[in-house]
Amino acid sequence: MDRFRIKKFRYLALAILFLITPMAGTSLAAEYWLQAANLNKTMPDGQVIPMWGFGQCTSGFATCDPPTVPGPELVVPPGDNNLTVNLINNLTGLFVEPVSIVIPGQVPTLAAGSWPTWTDGTTGNRTSLTQRVRSLTYEAIPGATRIYIWNNVKAGTYLYESGTHQQIQVPMGLYGAMRKDAGAGQAYTPTATNPNTTYDSQVTLLFSEIDPAINNAVATNNYGPGKVMTSTNDYKPKYFLINGEPFSPGRGAISPTPAAAVNDAVLIRFLSAGSLDHVPVLHGSHMEILAEDGNLYPFSKQQYSLLLASGKTFDAILTPANAGYIRVYDRRLFLTNAAASPGGMLTYITVGAANQLLTVTKAGTGTGKVTTTNLPGGINCGLDCTENFVSGTMAGLKATPDAGSQFAGWSVDASGTDPTTTVTMNAAKNVTATFTGGAVGGAITLTSPNGGEVWQRNTTQTITWTYTGNPGAYVRIQALKPTGFPASVTFRTPIGANGSGSFTWRIPRFFGRTGNDIKLKISVTTNATITDMSNDFFTLNP
Amino acid sequence: MNKMTKQRIVILLGLIATFLLFSTAPGLARIQGITKASPNPVFNLTARTGFISADDGNSIFMWGFADGDGLHNRGRMQYPGPTLIVNQNDNVTVNLTNQLTVPISILFPGQDGVNAQMVTGTGNLGLLTLEANPGETVRYTFQASQPGTYTYYSGTRPELQVEMGLFGALIVRPTMGANFAYNHADSAFDREYLFVLSEIDHRFHQSVRFGRTNQIDNTAVFPVYWFVNGRAGFDTVTRDFYPLFPHQPYGSFARMHPRERILVRMIGGGRDLHPFHLHGNHHRTIARDGRLLKGPADQDLSFLAFTTGVAPGQTFDAIFTWTGDNVGWDIYGHAVDNPPLGNFPGPEDVCLDPTPQEAAVEDMGDHCNPIPVLLPDNKDLTFGPFWSGSPFLGSAGSLPPGEGGFNPTSALFFMWHSHSEKELTSNDIFPGGMLTFGAVEHPSVVIP
Numbered sequence: 008m009d010r011f012r013i014k015k016f017r018y019l020a021l022a023i024l025f026l027i028t029p030m031a032g033t034s035l036a037a038e039y040w041l042q043a044a045n046l047n048k049t050m051p052d053g054q055v056i057p058m059w060g061f062g063q064c065t066s067g068f069a070t071c072d073p074p075t076v077p078g079p080e081l082v083v084p085p086g087d088n089n090l091t092v093n094l095i096n097n098l099t100g101l102f103v104e105p106v107s108i109v110i111p112g113q114v115p116t117l118a119a120g121s122w123p124t125w126t127d128g129t130t131g132n133r134t135s136l137t138q139r140v141r142s143l144t145y146e147a148i149p150g151a152t153r154i155y156i157w158n159n160v161k162a163g164t165y166l167y168e169s170g171t172h173q174q175i176q177v178p179m180g181l182y183g184a185m186r187k188d189a190g191a192g193q194a195y196t197p198t199a200t201n202p203n204t205t206y207d208s209q210v211t212l213l214f215s216e217i218d219p220a221i222n223n224a225v226a227t228n229n230y231g232p233g234k235v236m237t238s239t240n241d242y243k244p245k246y247f248l249i250n251g252e253p254f255s256p257g258r259g260a261i262s263p264t265p266a267a268a269v270n271d272a273v274l275i276r277f278l279s280a281g282s283l284d285h286v287p288v289l290h291g292s293h294m295e296i297l298a299e300d301g302n303l304y305p306f307s308k309q310q311y312s313l314l315l316a317s318g319k320t321f322d323a324i325l326t327p328a329n330a331g332y333i334r335v336y337d338r339r340l341f342l343t344n345a346a347a348s349p350g351g352m353l354t355y356i357t358v359g360a361a362n363q364l365l366t367v368t369k370a371g372t373g374t375g376k377v378t379t380t381n382l383p384g385g386i387n388c389g390l391d392c393t394e395n396f397v398s399g400t401m402a403g404l405k406a407t408p409d410a411g412s413q414f415a416g417w418s419v420d421a422s423g424t425d426p427t428t429t430v431t432m433n434a435a436k437n438v439t440a441t442f443t444g445g446a447v448g449g450a451i452t453l454t455s456p457n458g459g460e461v462w463q464r465n466t467t468q469t470i471t472w473t474y475t476g477n478p479g480a481y482v483r484i485q486a487l488k489p490t491g492f493p494a495s496v497t498f499r500t501p502i503g504a505n506g507s508g509s510f511t512w513r514i515p516r517f518f519g520r521t522g523n524d525i526k527l528k529i530s531v532t533t534n535a536t537i538t539d540m541s542n543d544f545f546t547l548n549p
Numbered sequence: 550m551n552k553m554t555k556q557r558i559v560i561l562l563g564l565i566a567t568f569l570l571f572s573t574a575p576g577l578a579r580i581q582g583i584t585k586a587s588p589n590p591v592f593n594l595t596a597r598t599g600f601i602s603a604d605d606g607n608s609i610f611m612w613g614f615a616d617g618d619g620l621h622n623r624g625r626m627q628y629p630g631p632t633l634i635v636n637q638n639d640n641v642t643v644n645l646t647n648q649l650t651v652p653i654s655i656l657f658p659g660q661d662g663v664n665a666q667m668v669t670g671t672g673n674l675g676l677l678t679l680e681a682n683p684g685e686t687v688r689y690t691f692q693a694s695q696p697g698t699y700t701y702y703s704g705t706r707p708e709l710q711v712e713m714g715l716f717g718a719l720i721v722r723p724t725m726g727a728n729f730a731y732n733h734a735d736s737a738f739d740r741e742y743l744f745v746l747s748e749i750d751h752r753f754h755q756s757v758r759f760g761r762t763n764q765i766d767n768t769a770v771f772p773v774y775w776f777v778n779g780r781a782g783f784d785t786v787t788r789d790f791y792p793l794f795p796h797q798p799y800g801s802f803a804r805m806h807p808r809e810r811i812l813v814r815m816i817g818g819g820r821d822l823h824p825f826h827l828h829g830n831h832h833r834t835i836a837r838d839g840r841l842l843k844g845p846a847d848q849d850l851s852f853l854a855f856t857t858g859v860a861p862g863q864t865f866d867a868i869f870t871w872t873g874d875n876v877g878w879d880i881y882g883h884a885v886d887n888p889p890l891g892n893f894p895g896p897e898d899v900c901l902d903p904t905p906q907e908a909a910v911e912d913m914g915d916h917c918n919p920i921p922v923l924l925p926d927n928k929d930l931t932f933g934p935f936w937s938g939s940p941f942l943g944s945a946g947s948l949p950p951g952e953g954g955f956n957p958t959s960a961l962f963f964m965w966h967s968h969s970e971k972e973l974t975s976n977d978i979f980p981g982g983m984l985t986f987g988a989v990e991h992p993s994v995v996i997p
Contacts, residue, residue, distance in 0.1 A: 200846075202845075245768050284860075286860045286863070288658050290658060290677070292661055308842075310863075311659045312658065312838055312863050314863070336677070338817075339820050339861055340707055340708040340711060341767075341768070343766075343767040343768060345766065348706050348709070348767070353676065353677075381674030382675070401674055429674060
């Protein structure tokens with residue numbers, strides 16, 4: 008957000024400079040300095056994905072921002088026909104290779120003989136039958152820089168991506184959005200039959216996927232001829248991203264720039280850097296689809312859905328009739344993070360001012376988390392405990408205690424002890440969730456049988472124990488002999504209350520462990536290290 | 550056992566087709582569904598479990614919508630859900646009662662301003678819309694402001710619940726009249742048929758059946774069954790509400806007369822794109838996602854295609870017409886070898902006049918032109934169930950005993966199917982899957 012604003016001011020400043028120096032002979036040129044570098048991206052389920060991404064640098068690569076997926080948005084101002092990207096290859100690790108930049112749909116300025124790059128590293132015409140194309144353009148080898156220039160930039164929405172070894176470099180994360188408007192607030196030069204190309208605010212939705220198997224194979228140098236993974240033939244993505252993130256309860260809505268008001272023309276730029284087809288569906292209104300792959304249609308199309316294939320871009324105008332959140336999701340139903348639901352390609356576009364602040368506070372001796380359960384998400388407390396909502400939004404909250412803690416209730420602007428509650432955001436609201444209990448830990452001591460008892464099969468006996476602290480909610484009990492496997496007495500029974508517990512054991516008629524050398528073992532189901540055994544053998548007669 | 554059942558089905562089909570022939574139902578074919586009184590129709594839907602039959606004999610556990618009033622399909626869970634048919638500008642109410650064990654909801658993509666409120670219970674706000682917990686009832690209301698073909702489906706864990714069968718069709722009829730799809734003369738039709746396309750990965754259904762929903766990895770989905778209106782080929786050609794398919798009430802057998810305008814409503818019900826291919830002629834795609842393909846000054850943006858890529862959640866409307874024009878020979882077989890000298894077409898052979906019904910639709914430029922091949926002898930032919938024994942429309946030729954039982958009216962059969970050929974199977978068995986037929990009937994045949 009700040010970056011956008013700074014960029015905008017930068018262009019504004021440049022534009023003013025340009026206006027007051029009309030004698031300047033060359034036209035204004037958009038110039039970017041990008042690095043390609045490694046990053047680790049953490050998925051909502053904790054899986055850490057090794058990725059490659061683009062990061063923005065200052066002029067001359069003096070300093071570089073960390074890489075992101077997708078990379079920074081490349082913006083070419085209206086009226087500017089030139090784009091220059093300086094690229095430095097900062098990839099490190101067990102496996103590195105040259106990278107490059109292409110923008111499908113934009114014609115680059117390339118010297119004769121400088122492209123493509125063959126598998127032997129040479130460029131230009133093919134000179135040997137063993138050569139195969141490795142890169143669609145010239146490359147920046149690891150540690151080196153190259154300059155990529157486009158001198159006739161067309162208006163529209165485009166994907167930029169690495170042009171080298173694309174089958175892994177694109178899944179690794181080397182992609183981003185590039186855009187140029189035909190005029191201020193005007194996506195394309197309008198035509199008589201497709202006249203409504205101006206917009207009040209805009210938002211980019213870039214769809215992509217991650218198959219952790221491919222990324223891990225590349226990062227560990229296990230990808231390539233003769234290695235563990237020889238191709239992307241078995242590509243089977245597990246994570247489905249919009250603007251680099253899969254859905255999770257803590258992910259808030261996406262705000263157009265500037266914020267969209269009711270009846271504004273909101274330009275939505277759809278891009279796909281993934282390898283599968285997706286079908287974004289927008290709820291609430293049909294959109295006017297203006298353009299495809301940076302080409303204005305002869306006529307716009309009215310659709311609530313869009314077949315978004317790999318590498319494609321679309322521009323659509325949405326005119327929301329109500330404040331709130333426009334639901335966007337992939338109707339191909341990639342709506343999980345691996346097997347976990349909800350997740351995947353689900354997000355919300357904010358319409359109206361998101362200015363009602365919800366603040367969640369946790370209190371009490373116990374621990375737990377509070378998450379939003381409904382659209383548009385945004386709270387995942389303790390990581391993210393505040394979120395601004397459009398006035399009138401019903402925010403559903405759910406309290407989930409950690410093991411050993413209990414949820415005790417809501418207070419301040421919510422009440423009750425049900426773990427779910429609803430807060431109507433018609434004003435700033437504060438909600439406190441109280442958890443009782445405490446940190447998991449403590450000890451358990453088996454008190455009977457503790458050695459010397461004589462029990463009989465097919466009778467009922469009582470097993471007792473004591474515990475201190477907060478070991479966990481349930482215990483399991485097993486019978487052991489010095490040799491052989493343990494036999495289960497119970498898989499799961501409550502630990503009891505106030506420091507002691509018991510289990511009534513109806514000893515089965517054919518219980519498989521008998522003799523005078525039996526011990527019982529009790530352990531906490533959630534933490535097997537908290538455990539105890541009978542101090543000595545007892546007897547279980549057949 | 551399966552084979553016996555199949556044979557029984559074959560015989561029954563023949564009988565039914567014969568009954569269809571003599572049926573005297575008035576009017577033209579209409580899509581089956583629930584209709585309620587305008588302008589405030591109230592639909593009561595109930596979500597419950599059931600089993601459907603695949604054509605390989607498999608029974609698949611499903612979640613589906615049912616008519617909560619117990620009338621449509623006797624209130625049984627059905628796949629796909631009941632087709633809701635309303636009129637433009639109706640204030641539509643859908644009450645959804647949840648008889649499943651998980652929260653559910655309904656989304657109406659393409660409808661503006663859908664309101665949701667609980668009728669009984671507290672519900673869940675939900676990620677996409679208000680949800681009914683088990684035992685609860687939620688109410689959705691909206692104004693069907695624009696005519697067209699739409700879909701509805703679950704908005705709660707859609708990746709599981711759509712797979713399990715919680716989707717259906719919504720048809721909004723225009724103010725212009727009953728035989729228009731939209732408020733435009735170009736959308737006029739004589740008959741209409743609905744094709745809801747879907748697929749199933751039956752392993753997921755088994756997991757749900759055995760209470761192991763948590764073992765389902767949605768990213769590992771691999772469908773092996775494909776359906777048109779919830780039935781796999783050739784179950785698709787049996788009539789609506791056929792008793793052998795208590796949970797799959799909708800057929801998709803498109804019968805038509807020459808020159809009739811057939812409105813083909815296509816809906817992507819599942820999660821994959823299906824290239825739906827109509828043999829016999831190109832069709833003119835006139836609308837997508839419930840919007841007529843027209844420019845701002847009424848420019849015609851419709852287009853001809855012989856395959857429509859029906860993406861999931863999308864809807865398409867197309868006009869299909871079969872004329873028999875310009876084929877170069879008389880499809881009604883008015884020229885005959887008479888006297889039968891075996892020299893057809895010979896100089897003494899007779900050219901018959903068309904019947905008045907034939908004359909109304911015949912391309913007279915081809916009248917009495919002989920078919921440009923010598924018809925092979927029966928013993929040189931391979932027979933199929935839809936072959937009548939004659940190349941001429943409405944003319945039942947000679948067939949060996951036991952052949953041709955599916956086509957007593959001697960119609961021209963065209964396979965309408967997914968052009969992703971893999972989808973013409975049911976769990977690896979061909980033929981089956983996403984496969985049905987369009988049949989051109991002789992003008993004298995009454996189509997209900």
